[in-house]
Amino acid sequence: MKAARSEILANVRSALNKKDIEIPSAVDERLRAHAINTVPARVSGADADRIAIFIEEAERASATIERIKAPKELAGAVTAYLKSIDEEQAVRAAGHPLLKECLAEQTILEVTEGPSDGTDTVALTAAFAGIAETGTLVLCAGSESPTTLNFLPDTNIVLLPEVSIVGTYEDAWAALRQTMGSGVMPRTVNWITGPSRSADIEQTLLMGAHGPRRLHIILLADS
Amino acid sequence: MGAMNTALKNPIDVGLFATCLVDLMRPSVGFAAARLLERAGCTLHVPEAQTCCGQPAYNSGDNTDARNLAVNVIAAFEGFDYVVAPSGSCAAMIRHHYPALFEGDATMTARCQSLSNKTHELLSFLTDIMGVTEFEAEFEATATYHDSCSGLREMGIREQPRALMAAVKGLELRESGEAQSCCGFGGLFSVKYPEVSGRIVDAKSDAIEATGAETLLGGDLGCLMNMSGRLRARGSAIKTRHLAEVLAGTAPETPAIGEEGDKD
Amino acid sequence: MRSTTRNFVDNAARGLADDKLQAALGRLSQGFPVKRLETISRLPEFEQLRDDAIAIKRHTLENLDSYLERYEENAKVSGAHVHWARDGDDAREIILGICRDAGAKTVTKGKSMVSEEIGINEFLADNGVEPIETDLGEYIIQLRDEPPSHIIAPAIHLSGAQVADTFKESHDELDADRDLSEPRTLLEEARAILRKKFLAADVGITGANMLIAETGTSVIVTNEGNGDLTQTLPKTHIVIASIEKVVPTLEDAATILRILARSATGQDITVYTTYSTGPKRADDLDGPENYHVVILDNGRSSLLGGEFEDMLRCIKCAACLNHCPVYKAIGGHAYGWVYSGPMGAVLAPALLGLGETHHLPSASSLCGRCQDVCPMRIPLPRLLRQWRRRWFETGGEDTKTRLGLAAWAFLAKRPALYRPLMAIGTSVLKLCGGGGRRFPILPRPEGGSFVDQWKRGKR
Structure with a gap:
């Protein structure tokens, strides 16, 4: 294996006509600076209405969206949504502090916490951020956000505080660096834009290929 | 005649490269092109030494023959102010592909480049250079x-x-x-x-x-x-x-x- | 996978005669290209993003060794095992070794063209490990033992009825009289069967759309979520990625993502974009305990610094296939190997040699639409011509073409000989009334030569 590594790198260097095996400072400078390239003006401008654009784009990607004003409204919103899709009033929830706060006093929903083993039908999670540019949710793996919840249950309900909606992909990375430090990543970062789909049979677009059939986003105004 | 570009030198010597297909299969396109160029105010020249731009060879990977034919075209046409062909692909051959054929030959590359810069397809030449509307x-x-x-x-x-x-x-x-x-x-x-x-x-x-x-x-x-x-x-x-x-x-x-x- | 590219002419004839394939290719024109235009019309920065993406790739390729080393270093910090594979043999052995260490019986797979390139499925199966493709299209063609016919829509050549027949034959534990007449029922059946496979698999293998040097992260993009189930549920996740997939930073990845899905399916972004950095951490509640990355060269380093280097910018979006008149006439299987369309016609000769693949660069009208739509502006027509030149210069071109070109060039270099001979030729053709049924392209010539008549004073 050592041999393969040095052989490949030697081939690369010889193709590049490089005699030096030192890593040029320009490379490390670029990694350190992680400069932003072109970003869409529509969401990066100071006066961009990021919440409105997020909603428009998430709906374009076939997510459904509703807005609540206060944490205590979450249980009612989830209940009404589950009723509308004929699901039982039970969710497998991420152990996220915001979700705990929202659900502290509710009694309607049956809530269990933890990752999914594939038997749960509804997931309730909280997103790290929303990206207005394409209506994309950002979920970071960790004790407060098991990855399996994003993929195994048929219905995925995601709580997103409106203050966590950023304009661009780059804004989302900046927010993550602020939380975790530069160069550090959660084990998994999931960007999710609408429910799972496939057009592999006769180019017919169908929702619910392997992941969730439905993605319902609840925007929280005040958190 | 519509508006014309008056900023051009007078007379404008244009070499008409009829292309081998027009020359052999449909001369009437050559005569039509000639008529349009003359009506646009060009002084027209039809070099007899013209044959083929070399595209068939070039697109078959036969760069040696393509080069030989390119030398012919360059010699026949480099004396004019413009070279015009009633074909986008033959004009593109001269304009975009000739220079690469002579890589490493500074003299030929320079001659090529000079020819490339003044080579145009007929319809776009009439509108863009001659200002015909x-x-x-x-x-x-x-x-x-x-x-x-x-x-x-x-x-x-x-x-x-x-x-x-x-x-x-x-x-x-x-x-x-x-x-x-x-x-x-x-x-x-x-x-x-x-x-x-x-x-x-x-x-x-x-x-x-x-x-x-x-x-x-x-x-x-x-x-x-x-x-x-x-x-x-x-x-x-x-x-x-x-x-x-x-x-x-x-x-x-x-x-x-x-x-x-x-x-x- | 064994190439049949040598038999391109027969393969193409089969494609042309296949009505179901032709119907599917007809649908293709109305799908991806239309959606692509629609999505880029909503992003005014699209052209600038293309230029940015090209600059990123160029810079990365110029420093490829450095970025690969930084990627490896950062991936290791997060607990990844990084392996290097010179070629398919190396990669297959590494992957089999990891599967054996994991005691793997079954392996789920996300869609990966590189894994097709090294033929990992056949190799694992021969060594007692069952590979299961989980992308719906890949699953269908695996059941049918076919190669992908399109790099992002592998089963695009099939009708729903063909898929239904395949499922009835393969899923023989189910009721033989069940209704599979709709794409929805086919999808549901595959979903139910594959769900069990996801949960039971010991190892998950995915490709990577990018490797990010800054953080040691691998990235996959999917719409189905199969890639995520593949890499999250088993104890071991193996990523296989070729060397040119590395990009410097998260910001650079963002730029490339903005043009990738738009050029591919015409989506603004795929449903799932997943960034993986190392194995499960102490406080993670799920995820793989082992995370391996296999970095594959397989001939790519030899393209670097040479006349085919531009091809290393390819992000496998398939825009060139979707817009190619030749691909849309014959379909992907005619190309005889893993990659098809213009990108395949440039890449296959580099990976398999011209002896096997010389038809591919030749079988193009060089219309240039591929270069127009390539998000990375790869000069595909130029690269195709370069392969033609190599083939011609090494004496590969067939004798008929060679003699024809030589005769034409001989005459065209000698106007004094060319003119009278061509005059005879066109007169004969005129007498025949043109090329007739055999050469409908040749009409009856008008008669006479333009240059000769002009010389005689005709206007």
């Missing part, structure tokens, strides 16, 4: 236009023929959604892979017929011969012509491509 032509027909690939993608020709067509009295343009799709000719490609090429030109013919136009116009004889051959084989009554014939007013006296008739 119309030819006071008449042509009573519905027509659809084919954007030949090299002209469109290598020479940026799209609006120029449309602007000239818009000024033709009686001509109604019916755009095809596939105007920019390849006709499947590709020079020797159509000879080496006739079945594949045939399927492509069949699809193209479907799109042309769907416009309901009576005439198919274009700016490149190779593509026009290919489409006309297929349309006629399918029994279509659509007539195929080079746009220069329409603009020069020679269309009524010239049978369409592949049509019987003898103007001699």
